[in-house]
Amino acid sequence: MAMLLEDQHKNYELFRDFLSTALIEKATQPEPKARRRAKSKKVTESTASRPTSENSLKDAEDLADFVEYIAAETFESLPGELKTLDYYAYSKDGDLQDRYALPFTGADVGALIPSLDPSITESLQTYGITHEDRQGIDEFLAPVLTAFMASISKLPPAPSSTKKTVTALVKRGWHREEDLQNVAWLCGACHRFVHHFASHEELARYYYTVDLLLEQDEIVQFAKWVGRLRWKGR
Structure with missing residues (x-):
């Protein structure tokens, strides 16, 4: 390159x-389980x-x-x-x-x-x-x-959008306002994977801490691999 x-x-x-x-x-x-098939010595292209x-x-x-x-x-x-x-x-x-x-x-x-x-x-x-x-x-x-x-190509979020989100979470009774000061610092790859894993509402309601995210097998599997990638430290 x-x-x-x-x-x-x-x-x-x-x-x-x-x-x-x-x-x-x-x-x-995970690799798919092989289907049982009739015995044949012929090796197909696939x-x-x-x-x-x-x-x-x-x-x-x-x-x-x-x-x-x-x-x-x-x-x-x-x-x-x-x-x-x-x-x-x-x-x-x-x-x-x-x-x-x-x-x-x-x-x-x-x-x-x-x-x-x-x-x-x-x-x-x-x-x-x-x-x-x-x-x-x-x-x-x-x-x-x-x-x-x-x-x-996306417009960077306006500062006011964060305030609106915080207000909505408190009004719905999902979190106390003082709890919303907690921040989970994630690398770019993990941040994008988390948002691929769940919607904004699901993250805010059910997976709002790193510990809660790590209770999910899909997250654990991804974190295990991405956490050891050498380019993250560059």
């Missing part, structure tokens, strides 16, 4: 967070291409390297304007809004990054992240790029 320019770091880190969430979800999914135990991402160090590699190579293939785009530039340019209308589809991804290195496709297939017959790389990247684009 070419060296990132100073004004590209923020968007790269955002993109890597969204991509890592998608990759980790795929990599940590069987031959299926990832083996040697091609797994169960080790956190390997997963960290894999996330970094896929994120870096894919980000480099994005249009240059997306690498530095922010809300203020996006909101003033109607052409950008038309060109990057959301949500992205697989076809949109193919048009956005036509020069993506074929080794990325091969790597994702090797580790069972994508499958040509079920979900190709364009379909896999579509929600990742949609989330990334939505994030960089």
